[in-house]
Every structure is written in structure tokens, then in C-alpha cells.
Amino acid sequence: MPTRIRVVAGFDGSADGWAAARHAAAEAAAGRGVVRLVHSQLDRVAYAGLLPPDLTADAHTEAWRLLDTVRDELAAAHPGVHVEAAVVQRAPAAALVRVARSADVVVLGRRGHGRPPARGGAGRIHVGAVTAHVMAYASCPVVVVSAGDTGHGPVLLGLDPAAPSAAAIHHAFETAQRRGTGVRVCAVSGPDDPRDDTATRLLLSRAIADRRAVHPDVAVALDALHGVDPAARLLDAARAASLVVVGAGEGTGTLVRNASCPVAVVGGRDLGHPRAGRRALGSMP
Numbered sequence: 001m002p003t004r005i006r007v008v009a010g011f012d013g014s015a016d017g018w019a020a021a022r023h024a025a026a027e028a029a030a031g032r033g034v035v036r037l038v039h040s041q042l043d044r045v046a047y048a049g050l051l052p053p054d055l056t057a058d059a060h061t062e063a064w065r066l067l068d069t070v071r072d073e074l075a076a077a078h079p080g081v082h083v084e085a086a087v088v089q090r091a092p093a094a095a096l097v098r099v100a101r102s103a104d105v106v107v108l109g110r111r112g113h114g115r116p117p118a119r120g121g122a123g124r125i126h127v128g129a130v131t132a133h134v135m136a137y138a139s140c141p142v143v144v145v146s147a148g149d150t151g152h153g154p155v156l157l158g159l160d161p162a163a164p165s166a167a168a169i170h171h172a173f174e175t176a177q178r179r180g181t182g183v184r185v186c187a188v189s190g191p192d193d194p195r196d197d198t199a200t201r202l203l204l205s206r207a208i209a210d211r212r213a214v215h216p217d218v219a220v221a222l223d224a225l226h227g228v229d230p231a232a233r234l235l236d237a238a239r240a241a242s243l244v245v246v247g248a249g250e251g252t253g254t255l256v257r258n259a260s261c262p263v264a265v266v267g268g269r270d271l272g273h274p275r276a277g278r279r280a281l282g283s284m285p
Contacts (some may be wrong), residue, residue: 005031005178008103010096010130011039013050013066015147016109021070022077023145023262024107029078030178031104037085038099039067040092063087093133100138105171105264108134110146110256135248135256141171141266143243144256151261154182154221156241158234158255161187161195161203165247168266172245173211173218175264179242182219183208186237188230197224231255238263 009024011017021037028035047062057065067085074083088095100106111128135142157172159165176183185204189195195203201222212220227233231251238244238259245264246252256263 005033006036006102006104007031007033007107008036008038008096008099008105009107010092010109010134011037011067011070012042012092012109013039013047014109014111016111016145018070018109019145019147019149020107020109021074023143025074025078025081025083027105027107027143027175027178028081033081033104035074035081035083036099036103037067037070037083038088038092038096039063039085040088040090040095060087093130096130096134097137097139100134100140100142103140105141105143106134106138107143107145110144131256135252135265138267141167141245141264143262143264145262149261151238151240151242151259153240153242154184154219155179156234156237156244157183157185157208158230158244158246159185159187159204159207161200161207164204164207165266168245168247168264169208169211171264171266173208173215175243175245176218177215181242182221184221184223184237184241186223186225186234188225188227188233190228190230191226200224235259 005028007024007028009020011021024035041059041063044059044062047066051062051065064087071083071085074081096106108131110131131144155172155176157168172183185208187200187204189200201224204222225233225237231254234244234255235258238261241261243262243264244255244259245266246255248265248267252265256265
């Protein structure tokens with residue numbers, strides 16, 4: 001495990017942006033690490049709703065005033081964590097993808113200041129365009145948080161036993177080790193799945209064996225769940241988790257939009273497995 005974790009947080013001053021900054025600082029504190037806040041400069045008028053008014057300040061000055069505010073809070077909550085900050089002029093998604101190349105994890109709010117798409121039905125929760133882009137292209141795990149997250153408990157790792165994501169397994173165990181908590185490893189079997197629960201747990205045990213040996217102090221529970229919708233079953237399980245970890249693939253968006261706790265989306269590219277997360281939530285045909 002690295003001695004100092006490098007955590008990047010995208011921060012736009014929204015409620016979910018604040019949640020991302022706080023989550024990043026807590027993660028860095030657990031890993032004796034560094035937080036780098038990345039803020040894409042807004043129009044000057046946008047800062048009026050985020051800061052006490054200063055009629056003489058331009059947009060760049062307001063951007064740094066906002067960053068100073070969040071840095072002061074994080075420093076007070078986590079005195080041992082070094083907090084860096086950067087204001088970028090480019091589009092935030094591109095900037096975050098670039099910064100992610102030298103990070104261990106990126107933390108983003110589920111939604112920023114932008115309005116949800118016009119389609120999708122009343123009451124549906126949408127993921128912001130920046131978050132969706134970074135989830136798709138970042139070269140490290142992306143944790144998506146919301147100001148309303150309430151989860152407590154172990155790390156929940158969702159795996160497809162037929163094609164387990166090595167990158168997701170790695171991230172789940174590293175995170176649990178830092179936090180001093182356990183890992184609950186779950187697989188969801190569909191109605192046509194030929195495996196019984198014992199066979200499913202055996203496959204899960206084999207999938208995590210190497211990482212379990214590296215982290216012998218991390219308590220592990222293996223669960224075989226059942227349902228026609230793997231994402232829905234993991235959402236149920238997430239109510240008793242502090243973090244959900246999944247490989248990027250089908251069903252990931254449902255988890256990110258609706259989970260009651262943070263969700264870490266881990267692309268297989270992180271550890272050299274470009275296809276590892278493709279069926280992260282699926283059951284064996």
C-alpha cells in the first residue's frame with residue numbers, strides 16, 4: 001500500500017462539490033496523503049451565490065476566495081492533511097482527466113451546478129456531465145459522492161464471478177485497509193444462472209485470494225445474492241455499506257445515480273485489465 005495516497009477532488013462550490021472535498025480529505029487523512037482540489041473558474045456572477053459579496057473582485061480572485069474557504073474547513077477537520085488547490089481555465093472534465101494521471105483516486109460530486117437533462121422523467125436523479133466524462137476516461141478509480149450520502153459499514157465490492165475486475169478488487173481492499181473496515185464481496189445471480197450459492201462463493205473466494213493474502217487483517221464476507229436486476233440488488237446491499245466498489249460496465253450508472261453511499265467506479269485500465277469491468281454487475285449466462 002502506498003505510504004501517501006494522492007486524492008484529487010473536483011470542486012465547484014455546489015453541495016455535492018463540498019461533499020466531494022470532505023470525502024477526499026477524509027480519505028487522504030486515512031492514507032496519510034495529499035488532497036488536490038481542482039476548480040474550473042466560473043463566470044463572476046456565479047460566485048455571488050457561493051461567497052459573501054465582493055464588488056471589487058474579478059472571477060479569478062473569486063475562484064481563489066472560494067478555494068481558500070474550502071481549504072480552511074478541510075485543514076480544521078484534518079490538521080495533518082496537506083491540501084493543494086488549482087484553478088483551471090479549461091473545461092473541468094478535461095482538466096480532471098489530465099490530473100487523474102498522477103492521482104490514486106478522483107472524488108467528484110454526483111451533480112454540480114448544471115441543470116439536469118430535459119428528458120428522463122420527473123424526479124429522476126441524473127449524473128452531471130463532468131462526472132460522467134471523468135468516470136469514462138480517468139486512469140484511476142473515480143468515487144462519486146452526494147451531499148445526501150448516509151452509508152455506514154464495510155466496503156461493498158460487487159463482482160461478476162465469471163469475469164471479476166482485478167482493479168475493483170484492488171481498490172476495495174486498499175480502501176478497507178486504510179479505513180480499518182471489512183469488505184463484503186457480493187455477486188448477483190439471475191434466475192437462469194446454473195450455479196448454486198456454494199459455487200458462487202467459491203468463485204468469489206478464488207477471485208480475491210491474491211488481494212486477501214496482501215491484506216490479511218481485512219475481514220471478508222462472501223455473499224451470493226439473487227435477482228433479475230443486479231444493480232437493484234446491489235443498491236439494496238449498499239444501504240449497509242460505507243462505499244460501493246464496482247468495475248466500469250453495464251449497471252454502473254444506476255448505482256451511481258441511486259446509491260445511498262459513495263460509489264467507486266474502477267476502470268480496468270488502472271491495473272492493465274482493459275476489459276475487466278465490462279460485466280462487473282452481470283450474472284453468468
